[in-house]
Amino acid sequence: MKNTIFAAITLAASLTIVSPANAEISIAIVGPMTGQYTPFGEQMRIGAEQAIADINASGGVLGEPIVLEIGDDACDPKQAVAVADTMSALGVVFVAGHFCSSSSIPASAVYFEEKIIQISPASINPKLTDERPGSADGGTYRVSGRDDQQGAAAGAYLSANFADKNVAFVHDKTVYGKGLADATKAAFEASGGTPALYEAYNVGERDYSALVTKLQQEAVDVLYVGGYHTEAGLIVRQMREQGLDTVLISGDALMTDDFWGISGEAGEGALMTFLPNPEDNVEAANVVKDLNDAGKTSEGYVLYTYAAIQAWAQAAQLAGSTDYDATREALNTGEFATVLGRLAFDGKGDVSLPGYVLYEWSDGTYKQIN
Numbered sequence: 001m002k003n004t005i006f007a008a009i010t011l012a013a014s015l016t017i018v019s020p021a022n023a024e025i026s027i028a029i030v031g032p033m034t035g036q037y038t039p040f041g042e043q044m045r046i047g048a049e050q051a052i053a054d055i056n057a058s059g060g061v062l063g064e065p066i067v068l069e070i071g072d073d074a075c076d077p078k079q080a081v082a083v084a085d086t087m088s089a090l091g092v093v094f095v096a097g098h099f100c101s102s103s104s105i106p107a108s109a110v111y112f113e114e115k116i117i118q119i120s121p122a123s124i125n126p127k128l129t130d131e132r133p134g135s136a137d138g139g140t141y142r143v144s145g146r147d148d149q150q151g152a153a154a155g156a157y158l159s160a161n162f163a164d165k166n167v168a169f170v171h172d173k174t175v176y177g178k179g180l181a182d183a184t185k186a187a188f189e190a191s192g193g194t195p196a197l198y199e200a201y202n203v204g205e206r207d208y209s210a211l212v213t214k215l216q217q218e219a220v221d222v223l224y225v226g227g228y229h230t231e232a233g234l235i236v237r238q239m240r241e242q243g244l245d246t247v248l249i250s251g252d253a254l255m256t257d258d259f260w261g262i263s264g265e266a267g268e269g270a271l272m273t274f275l276p277n278p279e280d281n282v283e284a285a286n287v288v289k290d291l292n293d294a295g296k297t298s299e300g301y302v303l304y305t306y307a308a309i310q311a312w313a314q315a316a317q318l319a320g321s322t323d324y325d326a327t328r329e330a331l332n333t334g335e336f337a338t339v340l341g342r343l344a345f346d347g348k349g350d351v352s353l354p355g356y357v358l359y360e361w362s363d364g365t366y367k368q369i370n
Helices: 005-010 038-057 077-089 101-114 147-161 175-190 209-217 229-241 257-267 282-293 302-319 324-333
Strands: 015-017 025-031 066-072 094-097 117-120 140-142 167-171 197-200 222-226 247-250 271-274 336-338 341-343 357-362 365-368
Touching: 025 038, 025 077, 025 101, 025 302, 038 066, 038 094, 038 282, 038 302, 066 077, 077 101, 094 101, 094 302, 101 117, 101 140, 101 175, 117 302, 117 324, 147 175, 147 222, 147 247, 147 271, 147 357, 167 175, 175 222, 197 209, 209 229, 222 229, 229 247, 229 257, 257 357, 282 302, 302 324, 302 336
Parallel strands: 025 066, 025 094, 094 117, 117 140, 167 197, 167 222, 222 247, 247 271
Antiparallel strands: 015 066, 271 357, 336 341, 357 365
């Protein structure tokens, strides 16, 4: 077994134990608890803590309470693998994670080797399930959609609404951002569209004036951004500062209030794709109320993390065991009642849920528009 006590000690700073040490079933969430994408890690933490509190209040799993470990991968692939090793050393049987596809994909190999079930609430790159370690015998799943599904929805929207406009595509070179931009561009081109520009930009920069100038020179009417909320917020703000009224459209990484915090009023009218809002589900009503009453958010990936834990817990109950193979068989064949609605997994580990829709930012909030 590749895991060592040393790995557990060296990563202790990135782990938080939030349940009693004597609990018999140990599960984890792993995501960006520090760094640029911390808002999404916080969404995951809120969803996980609420799910575990609710499950434990109902008798736990197989009559035993759950203990939660929180791992920080900072959306860094090497750190993700190290945290995955540590989770195995800690005896975790299930991981809800990771957030970034660039973390989920390499970590999935560790989870397969160490026989730990993985359900990502957010990683959408097709490779996570298309190239799942162990293939049909693998234990990697996701309750989120996929790049190609999200790209198809965005590409169709661009073709239907901006067919006579200059549409540009940019991405941040990450597994998530480039994958999403490429999938959207492919769908746009398949519908007869011709991109006016296809460029990459660097994560973490503060000045995107050179990119904005190029958009101005190419008379770009619509800009599709494959990337995260920080850079998208800066880009749209700088477009407005340079007098461009170019429409910004992006993906699910804009599903955080931090986008508006960065863009300010420049974010007015920005569009994004995401799955139908689970906050509107009847099945989620009590959870959303409990979170709101506690002053916590239910936005973004809160409910997706909650649902990932629900699905695993119900599979373990069906299997009568938290054993890897037994739980995996239950996940492969069962149907699960979650805050996202009833869901099942296909042979690759992808989820059966409604497809992507469009949202629009306005006055500091977002709402579904189709």
